[in-house]
Amino acid sequence: MLQTISILLENKPGAMMRVTGVLSARGYNIETLTVAKTIDPELSRMTITVAVEDRLRGQVVKQMNKLINVLQATDLTDAPGVIREMVLLRVRCAQESRTAVLKEAEIFHARVVDSSIEGFALEATGLPEKLDEFIDVMGSYGEIEISRSGSVAMSLETKKLRLQPPVPMAVPQATTY
């Protein structure tokens, strides 16, 4: 089953590699991954969807939380949250089906970002499954090309962010220089 994990991580060199590394080292396949900085530019928010057996879901999140650059990893699979994905789609269509394509796009609340004699470029956001349908429908009108963003997710619960406070260094010794 697909697990959705939301991760708040320090925007440091290699931080993302650590997260993806934990998954690949344990044999999980990443389906989607999105990452961008947060309000605090030192931090990034990452959404990963990964195919994991249900009983191992807790384990995956624990492994993420062990990473020093990860401030918080949360399993959003069953938690109240919103998940959205965006797709950019180009469809080539015959002159006579242009109106139908636009109608269809409207149903999916897609926007036209480019229009040419060959067809349209469309932009749609929604639940990943809705986008699957959108893509299927558009495919029926002609040749399509797509670029999907992968899921971005947000929890609707306010989960307290627990951070480790600074600790005094334990071993100040006589300096030698």
Add this chain to the structure above:
Amino acid sequence: MSHDAHTATPTPHKPVHKPVVHGAAAGETGKLMSGSEMLLECLAREGVDVFFGYPGGVTIPFYDALVDHHIRHVLVRHEENACFAAEGYSKATGKVGVCCATSGPGATNLVTGLVDAMMDSIPIVAITGQVHSKLIGSDAFQEADTFGITRPATKHNFMVKTVAELPQIIHEAFYIAASGRPGPVLVDIPKDVFQAKGHYTPVDTIHLPGYKVFTEGHTGQIRRAAQLVLEAERPLVYAGGGIVLGNASAELTEFVEASEAPTVCTLMGLGGLSSKHPNFISMPGMHGSYAANMAMTDCDLLIALGTRFDDRVTGQLQTFARGARVIHVDIDPAEVGKNRNPDIPIVGDVKRVLQKLTKVLLELKPEFGPVKDAARTAWRKQVRGWMDEHPYDRLHDDHVIRPQHLMDEIDRLSNGQAIVCSDVGQHQMWAAQLIGFNEPRLWINSGGLGSMGFGVPSAMGAQMARPDKLVFAICGDGGFQMSIPELATIASQGLPVKIICMNNGYLGMVRQWQTLFYNNRLSAVTLDSFPDAEKLANAYGFNGRTIDKPWQLTDALMTAIKDPGPYLLNVMVSPMENVYPMVPAGASIFEMVLGEKKPQLVGA
């Protein structure tokens, strides 16, 4: 827009994470020194007295600064052994071990050692040199992506970008290595950072907001655990390497006595409870004793302390301790519930948790009274019965030295007091079975990774840390040959390590599997052309000897022990012995093969 107005623009949200800026970067004035000098200063502040390493182009500036510093550096003969030696040092002392290598091949040579330390949770700080920062990414001479390569080989790793951040990173590295579940941390330092000058201000705080260490253990869970212990009829303590790493040996002993539970110590946990303690059974698992594995199978409460339900211990998981409830104490939340779902998970430092657990146990004990006494007595008798029924094989032979005889004799001479560093293979299993340890930090071996070549260099580190101790390096003839370069280090440092090479002429453990599971079709396991041990030792300037008769054994070991210097004793043992008991891979741990098939009458 005025400059003032611009700077006064309020930020809408307060960042949760402020970088801590120290030293020169904070505009403070500190002593002006080079990156190399700062590194040495930080190592000294961390209490490092010795480290193991091998120099190269990019670390020359660091080695240059070392000339004027009191910290001792041991020049090993291969970087892998720098890490193994640091592990031996750490395991013998509980301190962070430090090793150092140059960029490129130096760093890649460290990798096996890092993974080894990762698997056995040994606190190590590894310093590697990197090419000049201007050259990074240009496939420069001796450039390797050390940061990328060692990411999965370490608990955490750092790449230093400027001399200003160097002290903070070094102290963070030590903090991460030693705290929580310990492990190796690597710091990659470009050549120009070693050379750059900066104002050094001592670091006084560590701030790693994402690094959570759970130490105390949940009070309610601890209370429930104590109740389970008191209710149990057949409790068993399953103590792991965490007891040793967490310096919780005294607490374990108190708990074992308060709970009156028989106890097994894993390969990594040997010495956590004294082998002479009346409650101690032995090591469990693939080559554990019959009694240990039967006790694991039949207990009704398994108290797992600082251990990770490794496959070599549990055998087939579905049938492992089937009827038992499980209390699992570990400092790493990811280990709790990873392989076995416990009834009572307790995330915390096993030392702190055991202190509390024993206290609550003793408080609650009067309430529970003597109800379980009969069952407990029967359980102890049962365990004792198993131990008597199938003890480990220590039999001697009149004509050949059996491996078991060798270990039995080392056990007798050590009397639980010597440090024993083992390599990997059959000899390791016999040593773990037959040699006793009165305290923790005496048994040093590569458990999780099983790295051949670990025995000799780890013994070097241990002897360096404990000059007062008798240190054995027990190796097979295979693993020994992986460590031969370090004979020079041992000679040069005058380390009186007693290298015992258990020579069976084979890669014995692999040969055993081929014998038992591949119809004895031996493939690539014969170790011929072993060097003349006496000549080899002499070539390095110390003594050595080869023996092959049982009656020579005691004298030869005594000569080695009494020799003030290093000693290489090559012991020719009966070549075709197999380690028993053995749980075949994937079988349940109660399905042990206890020994060779007895000859049977055809047709009977």
